[in-house]
Amino acid sequence: ALIPYHREGRRMQGLIRFKVQDISQPYLQPSPLYRTGIAVGDYPIDHHHRKNPEAPQHLGFYPIPSFSVPLGVLLPALEFKGIIAAEKAISVSNVVNGTTRLQPCVLLIGQAAGTLAALAIKGNYSSAKAVPVRAVQAALLTQKAYLLPYADVSLSDKDFYSIQRIGAAGFLRGKGQPNAWANRTWFEPDSTLFSYQFLKDLSVIQIKNTLGKSLTFSLEEPLQKVDKEERLSIANSIYWVELLQKNIQSALPNFSTVTPTAIDQIVRNNWSAWGLTDFNPNRLIKKRELAVLIDKTINPFVSIEIDHFGNYISP
Numbered sequence: 001a002l003i004p005y006h007r008e009g010r011r012m013q014g015l016i017r018f019k020v021q022d023i024s025q026p027y028l029q030p031s032p033l034y035r036t037g038i039a040v041g042d043y044p045i046d047h048h049h050r051k052n053p054e055a056p057q058h059l060g061f062y063p064i065p066s067f068s069v070p071l072g073v074l075l076p077a078l079e080f081k082g083i084i085a086a087e088k089a090i091s092v093s094n095v096v097n098g099t100t101r102l103q104p105c106v107l108l109i110g111q112a113a114g115t116l117a118a119l120a121i122k123g124n125y126s127s128a129k130a131v132p133v134r135a136v137q138a139a140l141l142t143q144k145a146y147l148l149p150y151a152d153v154s155l156s157d158k159d160f161y162s163i164q165r166i167g168a169a170g171f172l173r174g175k176g177q178p179n180a181w182a183n184r185t186w187f188e189p190d191s192t193l194f195s196y197q198f199l200k201d202l203s204v205i206q207i208k209n210t211l212g213k214s215l216t217f218s219l220e221e222p223l224q225k226v227d228k229e230e231r232l233s234i235a236n237s238i239y240w241v242e243l244l245q246k247n248i249q250s251a252l253p254n255f256s257t258v259t260p261t262a263i264d265q266i267v268r269n270n271w272s273a274w275g276l277t278d279f280n281p282n283r284l285i286k287k288r289e290l291a292v293l294i295d296k297t298i299n300p301f302v303s304i305e306i307d308h309f310g311n312y313i314s315p
Helices: 020-024 103-122 133-142 160-169 195-202 220-225 234-251 260-270 287-297
Strands: 037-041 067-070 175-177 184-186 206-208 214-216
Touching (some): 037 103, 037 133, 067 103, 103 133, 133 160, 160 287, 195 234, 234 260, 234 287, 260 287
Antiparallel strands (some): 037 067, 175 184, 206 214
16 A cells, blocks of 8 residues: 655754754854764755745755764753654754655664664663763764765775764865755865865864863964965874874863874874875875874874764863
């Protein structure tokens, strides 16, 4: 027998409300929700509003790239301990429901909801909201799930996990491309990077300590000195990663036992073991290589916790 397909149902008022702005410009929002991704989608904003002349008429196929669904849309805004939303009940706007309602995205949301529930029970947490974001994401990665929808980095890519972790950490960014029925986000793993853009992207990252004070990476001075046309070499990458390590340690004294000055030797000793080739400090570094380098040294995905809004927080 045929079963009616319901495009929309009642949605929960969640800890996070996922809006079209979070999808169309993920790196420009006050809350970097992409860092909390637990599922991905690529379907367009597909609404049939023209069938109702009283409905807004400007929303048909609003251009969006592929996207990550944030963990907070599964959780209620109020302190209900035993509720996790899934399917079309997640906390999204009417507009965003036009894409998250599709079956591939719904299946991934269900996987994340089940994973969150299992972690809450196994860890004896007071509620699902108490389960750390990174714990949920790490569990999903072990299940070969995508946190970020990079179309050019498949599960079979040897650097898949490092790229997913560093993308979710916000240390390297993807490039969104709206494309009709098949929206995309590209990581461009074999491209090279401009030093200035790399540092500029990092300069917006803040760590909030227990007193609520924000500690921003001190990159203003380096930004003023870097040539905007200079591309990152392996040697320069090591230098900037050492500087990042110092900045993070100034915000989080117990952050890491690895001293910044040891990073150069760690990279030299482990480059081949990490599956990388052609170690030459003077050549330009590929984006995938930089992702692996950061993942294996600073390791921000594991070392610094985030809240449900995507903010870095100190323990």
